[in-house]
Structure formats: C-alpha cells, structure tokens
Amino acid sequence: MTATWDAEAGELHLRNGTISYLARVLEDGSFGHLYFGPALAPGRSYRHLGRRSFEGFANRLGDPVAREYPTGGAGDFRVPALIVETADGASVLHLAYAGHRILPGKPALPGLPSTYTEQDEEAATVEVRLADAPSGVEVRLLYTIFRDVPAIARSAVIRNGGREPVRVRCAMSGSLDLPDADWELLHLSGTWSRERHVVARPLAPGRVSVSSVRGASSHEHNPFVILRRPATTEEHGEAFGFGLVYSGNFRAEAEVDAFATTRVRIGIEPEGFTWTLGAGDELAVPEVILVHAADGLGELSAAYHRLYRERLARGPWRDRPRPVLINNWEATYYDFDEDVLVEMAAAARDLGVELFVLDDGWFGERDDDTSSLGDWTVDRRKLPGGLEAVARRVRDLGLQFGLWIEPEMVSPRSHLFAEHPEWAVGVPGRPRTESRDQLVLDMSRPEVVDHLFAVLSAILASAPISYVKWDMNRSLTEPYSAALPPDRQGEFFHRHILGVYDLYDRLTRAFPEILFESCASGGGRFDAGLLAFAPQAWTSDDTDAVERLAIQWGTSLGYPLSAMAAHVAAVPNHQVGRITPLATRAAVAFFGVLGYELDPRGLTAEDRAAIVDQVAFYKEQRDVLQRGRFHRLRSPFVGDGNTTAWMSVAEDARRAVVGWYRVLNRADPGPERIRLRGLDPAASYRVRTWPAVGDGIERLNARVRGGDDLMQVGLFIETDRAGTAALGDFHARVFVLEAVEGDPAWGPEEAPLPV
C-alpha cells in the first residue's frame, strides 16, 4: 500500500495490491480526478487518463472535466460536491490546489464516526488543501487507502479562511466521475418491516437519487449504493460501492451527462441544509467508503463486511462472540411484572439462551405507547425491586441482563415534557406532528444531551446491565431548534445527529462492557454511522422468516452478519400472520446474530427440544456465522424469488454453513443443485444437514466430498415425490461442511443413495 505524490507532475497515486486511485493538479490549478479502479503500476504518470488535453477547457462550457470536489457556477453544470454562498451573496468558487501532506494511518474526524486503524501500517492518508482565493474558503480533502481492503475512505473539512461569514449550502462527502455510463444503480429501499430490498435500475441521461429527509438514514432508503456493470453478478464483473458513515439526512445521486460520463455524489442531503461558518470556523463532513470490486458483488460486500466489522465497530464487543438473546417484546408487549420476566428468563436459560432483554414498558407509567418516554425511572408497579432486583434474579439464573431505551424521544404525556416543553423539536407557535404519540428531543441542544447522559448513566449503573437496545421510533418533523438563531436553522438536522453521536460516544465510553444494539422501529437507522458505536442493529421489526430472506439478503450487500440481529419469533407471525416451521425460522436467523422473540414458557416439549438444538448448533457455528466470509448464492430478488441460498465460510475455509430456503413447495420440483463458493478446492469436506431428519436430501448429501466438487457441482436438493410433499411450504435446510483428512470421493461417511 502506498500513497505517492509526484511533485513535478502534481499527481497523486493511492495504491494497494488491488486498487489505485489517481488525481492530479490540472493546468487551471484545480484538482482533477484521473482514475479509480483496479491497481495500476506505480512509478508511472497517468495524466493522460484525464478525459482530454486540458488547454482551453476554461472557455468550453459544459465539458465533462472530472474534478475531485466539483463546485458549481463556473461551467460545470453537473451536480456539485460543494456550494458555498459567500458574503456577497454569490455561490461561485474556484478551488485551486494549495498543498498536501501524507500521513501514516488515519486521523479521526472530529465529532463524527469513522473507520480507523490500529497500526499506522494499515493505511495511509493524504490531505489535499484547496483554496478559493477571493473568498478565503478552504477545503481539506481527506483520502485514506487501506492496506487490506479495496477501499478508499473520503471526507472533507470546509474552512472559512476569510473575514466574512459564509454559508455552506451543500457539502458532499465525495464525488466520483466515471468515464462512461454503462452502469446500473443498485440501492436498498423499502419501508417499515420491509427494509433494504434490492432495487436495480440502469443509468440514463439525467439525475437519479435516493435520499432521506426524515432526520434519520431511514427505512425507505439506505445511505449505501452500488454502481455495477449490467453483466455483473455475485461472482463476476465490476462494481463500485458508496457507503456513507452517517445516520442523518443523506443523498446518493448519479448523473449521466450529454457525453455519457457519470458522476456520483454522496453525503448530507443538501435540501434544507445550510451551515454558517464564521471567520476561522470549520465543518467536517461524514466519510464515505468507496470500494471497487473487480470480481462481483460478493467481493464488494466482503470488503465492507471486513472493514465495518474490524475497523469501524469498536470496543471490547467488536471481536467477542455475540450472545444468543431472548427479548420479551413480542411475548408480553407492555404487560409484565418481575416474576413473569424471571420465569421467562428461567425458561430461556434451559434453552441455552445467554442474555435476557427487557424491552419497552419498564419505566414511567408506560402501559402502552402513549406516555412516559423521557421519564427514565423504573415503574415500581411492575418492578417493585427496581431494575436491580430483576437483573440480579436473571443473573442468578446464569443469564446476562439487557435493557431497552429510547433516549431521543419524549412523550407529550411525561414529566420531562411538562418540565421542558422547549426541549422537543418543533417550531414555536405551530403544532408539532406526533408519531406513535411521541415527539423528538432536540439533540442539537447540549443541555439535552447532558441531561440524557446523566439520567441514562444512572440507570445503566443501577443494575448489572450487559446489553442495551437503543431504539428510535419516529421520523423528525417541523425541524427547528428554539435554541438556534433563525439564520442557523438549516444546521438543525446535522446538529441533531451530532448530538446523537455525542450521547452514543459518551455512553459507550462510560460503559465499555455493555453491548449496544441500535434500533429504529426495526431497521430505520441501519447505517455505518451507528455501527461505529453499536456493533449490531435490529435488522427489522418483521420477524417472519420469508420476509427476512429479502431483508437480510439486501442488508448483507453493505453490512456484515455480525451487525444483523435476527430473531426467531412465534407463529402466526405478528407482522404478516404467516405460519412457518420453527426450523425454517431458525435457519434464517442463524445468518445473523441469533435471538428469540417469543414466550419460552408456553413451548411444547417438541419445540423446546428443537430450540435447545438450535441454540447449541448456533453456538457451535457462531464464529463462522458471525465472522465468516458471506457468499450470496441464490437471490430472492431474481426470477420468482422462490428460492434463496447463502453461505458463510470460516476464514481458513475449514468450515462452512450453508442455508437453502424454498418459499412455496412444488409437486415434483425436480433435482436442484446449489453450487457453493469460497471453499478450498483441494480440501475434503464432510457434509451434514441440520436439522437431522434422515430424509432423502440428508442421505444424498451425507458424504465426504471435495471442495472442488462442492463448488463445481454443488449440494443436492432432491427427494422422491412423497419426500417432496413432506417438505411442505417454507422449507429450509442448513448444511454444515467440515474439512476432514481423507479421500474426497468416497469417504467413510458415504451413505446409500435414496432409491
């Protein structure tokens, strides 16, 4: 990995074994983009990669000159990265190269979550300074190249080096110009309980964007997009990823111009955003992780998985196996008391569960969702001994104890709102829109963050709490802070999310041993920003196994399995009413951080035994499932979506777990093969199926086979007619592969073929 600056040519080359990123100082003094893609040889000049010779572009309006941080108003009519209104009311900047420095490792971004290095050798950072002489506006562009992943982290710091205040109206995290437009935009979109479905659309002349103006990254769109060649698959072809490390309003946008070049920009949503910089003030924008994959979406995802799991997540829980939990929400909703919780925990302990989570309803007088948010005092009607007593009893059973909180909210019916109505977001003199009967606290006010830190620290210190589920259950409306002056209201949304980060930072630092899980009505804030504080997130309120196939598949494009909380819930499912087999629910939830969302007290003996087996199985395979290399094999978004398959492989490829799912059964579906990936072609693997039911599929696969054979031919899904009928709808099968020494073709495990 190298970051080199050729002083004579004014050319920057960031390079690791896989990728190169090239930029240079153009003849007009601006900083131009040359290339991002597979690694190019070091020590050469690549100035010819600029679209054409640059003399004369100053008087050729609309030419697709690629700049690293484009500004508008001076002949580049495409989407800009930066718009700053100067004191004279103009919004025209000419950013010229003003210097650079190369730093080992990666500096932190003030006030913002970001990827990091543990040793300087893991990455190199280049800071390029640009300046607009008439206004004094300066930009520091930050580029980090990582040694071990095909990724570049980009960010920018905007500084007012002039004497008069200026207003930033758009400051994106990064802009990337590509020399052609033969791309499809992939994005993850949906709504509550249907998050992160994969949407693909070809680029065409004009602009296309996804964004959020909800004050959170949102269920509707995710701050992660991909450009892929139309022919790119999971295994082959080129793709670029753009992952924003941010949890607030964002925009990701692609523009194809008249010359069929493509510009992509991603960062804070410019609509409604302004930020005033007084003389000497600075604004740091969130970082974006750019990934280039030459060999398909699988490779692209693997880069994000590794970087986010190992160098974005932090704290002791980053590398620890995540506990199997049970959450009381769908089992009891608001209706519980200490004994009920302890009985549930006792029953869960007997299943092998490791952590009991007390969800909503333990504080104030919260018997439904119409009151008490903000009143973080224990409801003694339900918990007479406080959290301390219930947590102790749970701990005495041998389980850890976890707690739900929703810090950023306030119920109009609460003591906090009675005392501090001005702390709620809203425009004085106008009604505030309620959602789920609640309002949002103004996190841009430092005193609100201080208050929450004090009360929540006291709660977390009051009992042996090992885990926190940090929820956030509504979008922001009437965006306005009574604490900000009128001309700074455009700063509200970003200041609000900076306040959220501040609280997360302080609480996670004060309680480093607590495992934090983020949540926003399910997956409404499933983004890389929060992964820096909470290494796992509640993926969706939809716990139905079939719905989860699409949700978890889509999520896995940009986020690791160690971040995806996935629970087995009761049937009929509470979101869609579907009845799926218990084994199928587990087979889906295994590919994430496993939990249970049901009442363990009323289980039949058969279900209890099945769950004991599930939990034991998951613990045995946990390292592969939470930290392995994930391969998507068959997409629920392709064709009729009836079949999904995926697998996770241990780093050393000695073990793998495969999940195969068929939504609706078919009479006589014919033989099917699932070709595997990521195995050692020279190794021999013993294949077993879970759960062990002794049917044709199991017998057919129960043998030792070569990694090459499993990847070229695949596992067999095949039964006779009677066997197929017995599978029913919503069938799943999990296969475990373990490398063994021996003859790949006919090992000792060989079983007779079904007749």
Ligand code: GLA
């Ligand atoms: C949100 C969460 C749920 C649950 C409820 C509690 O909807 O996503 O898991 O915690 O809030 O009110």
